[in-house]
Amino acid sequence: MWNKPHLLNAIADLLMLVASAALLAAAAVWLVRVPSLPVRQVVFADVLPHTQRLEIEQVLPGALKGNFFSLNLEAVRGTLEKLPWVRKVDVRRVWPARLEVRIEEHRPVARWGEGRGELVNSYGEVFTAVLGDSELAVLPLLAGPAGSSQEVLRRYSELVGSFRTVGEKPVQVTLSPRLAWQLKLENGMLVDMGREQAKAPLGVRLQRFIEVYPETVAKRAIRPAVVDLRYPNGFAMRVAGEGKGK
Known part of the structure; x- marks a missing residue:
């Protein structure tokens, strides 16, 4: 095997690939678990004629679990869509610590x-x-x-x-x-x-x-x-x- 440089190069490339994947996986786990990246702001992009702020404040905190990366956007969307006047919700992350929420109310x-x-x-x-x-x-x-x-x-x-x-x-x-x-x-x-x-x-x-x-x-x-x-x-x-x- 030592007399086959092309084989050694292939093994080296494979090891580098495995190491890179391991580093990426470790970084992903760190980003999900690190407590220093919380969502600090939730911004509502639309004026809501019928949905009261108090209604949102009562249900939203329970869905804001995790940090900026691990937060379940579908859970946020589903929670808000249970409110009586809410028809459809779109949620997206805005780096570094903000959620932008667009709500379509029933007309x-x-x-x-x-x-x-x-x-x-x-x-x-x-x-x-x-x-x-x-x-x-x-x-x-x-x-x-x-x-x-x-x-x-x-x-x-x-x-x-x-x-x-x-x-x-x-x-x-x-x-x-x-x-x-x-x-x-x-x-x-x-x-x-x-x-x-x-x-x-x-x-x-x-x-x-x-x-x-x-x-x-x-x-x-x-x-x-x-x-x-x-x-x-x-x-x-x-x-x-x-x-x-x-």
């Missing part, structure tokens, strides 16, 4: 269901949080089976656009367990739209009603309390205290 666009404190955010996700009465009062009410919040919010947005052309505003949209749609306008009128129909799609029936609304409905001395759009070729209206009429 409420509607109430969900009845009396459970549930709201719908701009992504159509349901979350539970406390909102002031004045803020709740201006939000529409949406309801539907579990898992349907995105679909109901999408339908509500479409209906807002449709009724804007006739100067009306939906304030409540409901999807029943049988997938039938009903809406309530700001003027108190209920509109039964029913289910999707292959021969008479919901959109077609609704558009037909919108087109005749100014003359057939808006100009009536007494507006109907309920409008039924479930008919394939027309609709029915009922004034409070009267029977149905086409």
